[in-house]
Amino acid sequence: MKLSDFDYNLPKNLIAQKPISPRDHSRLLIFNRETKKIVHRRFYDIVNYLRPGDILVLNNSKVFPARLIGRKVGTGGKIEIFLLRPPSITPPASPPPLGKGRIKGNSWQCLVGGHGRKENLEVKFKQGLQCKILTDNKDGTWLVKFNKNEKALMKIIEHIGKVPTPPYIKKIPASVKQKYQTVFASAAKVGSVAAPTAGFHFTKSLLAKLKRRGVKITYLTLHVGLGTFAPVKVDDITKHKMHGERVEVNIQTIQKIVRAKEEGNRIVAVGTTSARALEGVLRQPAWQLLSQLRSGGQAIKTEVDIFIYPGYKFKIVDALITNFHLPKSTLLMLVAAFLEQRNKRLGITLAKKIYQEAIRKKYRFYSFGDAMLVT
Secondary structure (H helix, E strand, O other), rough: OOOOOOOOOHHHEEOOOOOOOHHHHHHEEEEOOOOOOOOEEEEHHHHHOOOOOOEEEEEEEEEOEEEEEEEEOOOOOOEEEEOOOOOOOOOOOOOOOOOOOOOOOOOEEEEEEOOOOOOOOEEEEOOOOOEEEEEEOOOOOEEEEEOHHHHHHHHHHHHHHEEEOOOOOOOOOOHHHHHHHOOOOOOOOEEEEEOOOHHOOHHHHHHHHHHHHHOOEEEEOOOOHHHHOOOOOOOOOOOOOOOOOEEEEHHHHHHHHHHHHHHOOOEEHHHHHHHHHHHHOOOOOOHHHHHHHHHHHHHEEEEEEOOOOOOOOOOOEEEEEEOOOOOOOOHHHHHHHHHOOOOOOHHHHHHHHHHHHHHOOOOOOOOOOEEEEEO
């Protein structure tokens, strides 16, 4: 499959610059994989398309202001340090570490923007924060060491950091910190550098309606990082390598999903991040997962670097709620894979057909845009 297979032309006026208010009044395109029919609704109508017994899986990671603007020691030149995550001890391909997957201390994997970036460069920020660039990782990222530990660092960046909203959002509102979060983002799960945007459409009242309908709501955590938003730079997409992203799935969520699968109920993933977390972590047999949890703790904490593109057979996810994604992105590739799992070329064709229909109907695209439900 070529990268160009996932390209399409989008009029610039359809790139959403601000969220709809109320959030659940965004538009909703519904695609049925059996009938191949498209229906147009509002997002609050999703209550009528989810069933009692469905498990709705939401990513509760919270975005933090990961962009730090500093000055190079010696020259005073401006430089940007974009925090991604603390580096991992265990490579993503290894067995999932139970709660011990991060280096303790003050080293971070980062993007570095500006002229003169190099190893051993020292950078100063406000409030006494400093860092030293240690290593060029040769994958577009750098290993950076701060003079504060993670807890102290997070406190400082709440004051001096900038929320890393996407570059296609031209005018950032003053309340962006509130608007660029889901209503269910957990203060205990801070770690994303971009929001899991499919969750934007939910309000607390809509979640309450779904519960009353009998939909079971559960949460996992995938801290959105480079794996989600890094562009594909190879023409043959099968040669693209995903960066690992930190994931946590607790025993209650796993038990609900295992039980739902046994009872024939659907697992509805909210967003590509939830879908990747589910497929990446729960691909092991259920008894192995639960055995690990009983022996090692109450949650599986690991990294997921699974790349889902047409030809992939979904094992956990039965329905997907997602936004409309950028051309040539791994997110669009995942959607194409989910649309048709028996015929990968048809999955690409269906994705293009649906996106052209959304463009014709003037849906709003990308982070603050409208939504799609694939059943």
